[in-house]
Amino acid sequence: MKEKLRTHIEKITALTDDEFEFVCKHFSSKKFKKHQFLIQKGDPVKxxxxxxxxxxxxxxxxxxxxxxxxxxxxxxxxxxxxxAYFTQTEATMSLECLEDTEVLCFTLEDYKNLCAGSQKMQSFFLEKANFGFLGSQRRIISWMTSNSKARYENLLKQYPSLFQRVPKSLIASYLGVSRETLSRLTS
Amino acid sequence: MKEKLRTHIEKITALTDDEFEFVCKHFSSKKFKKHQFLIQKGDPVKxxxxxxxxxxxxxxxxxxxxxxxxxxxxxxxxxxxxxAYFTQTEATMSLECLEDTEVLCFTLEDYKNLCAGSQKMQSFFLEKANFGFLGSQRRIISWMTSNSKARYENLLKQYPSLFQRVPKSLIASYLGVSRETLSRLTS
Incomplete structure (x- = not known):
């Protein structure tokens, strides 16, 4: 299970076995069933x-x-x-399973210790954060230009499997369009 | 001029004089006049x-x-x-002065060298990137919830000086509302 994490990290930075062992010490694994909540609004986000x-x-x-x-x-x-995670405040959002889900997870303290103890991992998280920001900025631009067709086509191109795995009502919500508009776009 | 950068960095992480000297080696300073472009669409972003x-x-x-x-x-x-900066591709956006502007700037190579040579600075950029992502995510949520009044009030609360310094047409564009809607919100 942790090999998937290693493969994921090594797309950005190669790790020695010792370095990966150090990484693993900071993570724990959890399993959740479909419809279970990993985070509920109002709860602390650990x-x-x-x-x-x-x-x-x-x-x-x-x-x-x-x-x-x-x-x-x-x-x-x-x-x-x-x-909520970074500021150690209560969740303003919820995180829920659409399928049975296996995760690796770490606390903010473990995240900070991992970054302090491994410049490689800090560099990995910096790259993920920069590209996370860029993804959000592109999404803002696609909202500003108000082109729901382009938003739909972009999502379909980037994540074709989503359309098999997720009810259309949720995809419409993500795109900020009505269920009817989505039907028109997909027909 | 560079003292402003030091004050800014030290809001997150304290630096020794030697460390700050190392930081400064990676930056150069530039001055631009109102209406000048720092980045033009289609150009490389250095x-x-x-x-x-x-x-x-x-x-x-x-x-x-x-x-x-x-x-x-x-x-x-x-x-x-x-x-464009991180992927070393051509600009898809433009960056223009609304006032005479002084900046410190660095290339991607200098950014990478600075991060590699200073774990403190890498940690600083990681925190900036994480909070940049969170700012974008909050903005996406405010677009999704489609409440232009809340978007306007939030901007006014966060950056009251913007409203003195920026033409209303640009604030309307940032908020994704028409000039008329903005007038209604501000009256």
Whole structure:
């Protein structure tokens, strides 16, 4: 199971066996069933999760109790309510399993210790954070330019398997379009 | 001028004089006049900029030649077309001065050398990248929840000085609302 993490890290930086052993000391593994919550709104957020297998949705619920899918996380993705995680405050979002899911996870303290103890891993997380920022910026631009067709096509191109694994209502929520608009786009 | 950079870095991590001298070796300073471009769409992106004084707008131009303000950058902000910078590709956005502006800047090579040579600075950039990602995520959520009034009030609360320094048409573009909607929100 941890070999998947190693393969993932080594896409960015090669590790010796000793270095990878040091990395592993900071992670624990957990299994969740479909519909289980990894994070519930209002709770403290103890972990950042690396998805080994399965699928998660990160959801923000607005003041009118409407749910908005902020992101999906599948194999090889990192996910959490990162604002609450980094600032050690209560979750403003929820993280729920759309499939049975296996994760590796670590606390903020473990994350900090890992970065302090391994410049390679700090460099790895810096690259992930920079590209996480870029992904969000591209998504903001796609919202600004208000082209739901382009948003849909981009998602389909980037993550074709999502469309087999996720109900269309959730994809519509992620794209910020109505279920009817999504049907028109997919027909 | 570089003391402003030191003060900025030391909000996150303290540096010795020697460490700060090492940091400074990686930066050069530049001055630009109002309306000058730091980055033009289609050009290579050589630098990431730290704003010492002045104000910048990062703009994405869509296929219909409509301009969208992706972000503003004022004192103490880092700005670039980061996708083009990190991937060493051509700019898809432009970065233009809204006021006379002084910056410190560094190339991608200098950024990488600085991170490799100073774990403290790598840690600093990791924290900036994580919070950059969180800022973008919050902005995505505010777009999803489609509440232009809340978006306006949030911007006003976070950056009251923007409203004195930036034409309303640009603030409307940043918020993704029409000039008329912004007038209604501000009246």
């Amino acid at each position: 972990h950042s999760f690396f998805v080994i297998s399965g699928l998660l949705k990160l959801v923000y619920t607005d003041n009118e109790s409407k749910e908005h899918v902020v992101s999906f996380a599948m194999e090889d993705w990192w996910e959490s309510d990162y604002y | 630098h990431s900029f730290f704003v010492i004084s002045g104000l910048l707008k990062l703009v994405y131009t869509d296929n219909e030649s409509k301009e969208h303000v992706v972000s503003f950058a004022m004192e103490d902000w880092w700005e670039s077309d980061y996708y």
